Amino acid sequence: MNKILIESLSLQYSDGTESLRDVSLNIREHAVTVLFGPAGGGKSTLLRCLNRLNDLAEVKASSGRILIDGENILDPKIDVIALRRKVGMVFARPVPLPMSIRENVTYALELAGEKRRVKLDEAVERSLKLAAIWDEVKDRLDAPAIALSGGQQQRVCLARALALQPEIILLDEPTSGLDPISTGKVEAALQELKKDYTIILVPHSVQQAGRTADYAAFFLQGELVEYGEGKSIFTAPKQKKTEDYVTGRFG
Ligand SMILES: Nc1ncnc2c1ncn2[C@@H]1O[C@H](COP(=O)(O)OP(=O)(O)OP(=O)(O)O)[C@@H](O)[C@H]1O
Ligand SMILES: [Mg+2]
Numbered sequence: 001m002n003k004i005l006i007e008s009l010s011l012q013y014s015d016g017t018e019s020l021r022d023v024s025l026n027i028r029e030h031a032v033t034v035l036f037g038p039a040g041g042g043k044s045t046l047l048r049c050l051n052r053l054n055d056l057a058e059v060k061a062s063s064g065r066i067l068i069d070g071e072n073i074l075d076p077k078i079d080v081i082a083l084r085r086k087v088g089m090v091f092a093r094p095v096p097l098p099m100s101i102r103e104n105v106t107y108a109l110e111l112a113g114e115k116r117r118v119k120l121d122e123a124v125e126r127s128l129k130l131a132a133i134w135d136e137v138k139d140r141l142d143a144p145a146i147a148l149s150g151g152q153q154q155r156v157c158l159a160r161a162l163a164l165q166p167e168i169i170l171l172d173e174p175t176s177g178l179d180p181i182s183t184g185k186v187e188a189a190l191q192e193l194k195k196d197y198t199i200i201l202v203p204h205s206v207q208q209a210g211r212t213a214d215y216a217a218f219f220l221q222g223e224l225v226e227y228g229e230g231k232s233i234f235t236a237p238k239q240k241k242t243e244d245y246v247t248g249r250f251g
Contacts, residue, residue: 151182
């Protein structure tokens with residue numbers, strides 16, 4: 001089933017940069033879709049459109065529609081707070097809040113009004129388990145999150161996003177600063193999470209794209225060059241430009 005329909009999306013920043021040009025793409029639920037391609041291709045811009053984080057950027061013009069469960073989320077009248085609950089995001093550098101591991105996970109829930117200790121404790125355990133970090137931190141939930149390793153911090157950030165029970169998770173190069181073992185743990189967590197969520201990942205390398213993608217979309221200078229199943233894009237791309245990139249001829 002398609003969860004997200006992106007229809008003829010174009011976006012131009014105020015400095016004139018045309019970051020997305022007539023992009024149309026459907027994103028399946030219960031799968032990992034990777035957006036990959038060289039720097040400046042528009043991958044982060046597209047991710048930020050999906051939870052309206054680009055509202056904060058200097059955008060000169062945008063057109064097109066993004067339907068999530070049938071609702072056009074680019075409509076100025078939609079509830080952006082509700083959208084961001086439904087579409088969680090994890091960034092490249094883990095940025096834990098200067099609080100304990102437990103509070104990192106409960107912070108947004110408490111802001112949203114949840115005060116019941118049992119509910120908060122449940123959310124902590126459930127989210128940390130989903131992010132594949134529970135076993136490593138369950139005995140020190142009150143320790144500061146910044147004392148963890150980078151890879152652990154990133155999984156706590158993933159747990160923080162999961163605590164709000166989103167349906168879609170956006171990850172922009174979530175393992176770019178991590179060692180191979182931590183990277184493997186984050187990738188393994190995503191493979192579990194995709195059973196229940198819609199996951200959109202900007203990978204930090206073509207290799208990671210190949211390892212994780214159920215579906216893949218190749219972006220070059222704001223245009224969607226090719227979209228398909230991961231296994232065909234990385235073994236038998238249809239477009240010459242995709243082939244040149246996945247075989248390492250440029251990038
Ligand atoms: N806030 C902004 N204001 C102006 N221009 C921007 C902004 N964000 C991105 N751009 C420009 O839009 C284009 C696409 O950038 P974007 O960050 O979406 O690419 P990307 O594919 O994520 O690249 P990378 O792989 O380097 O992260 C680039 O030319 C970039 O300079
Ligand atoms: Mg980017």
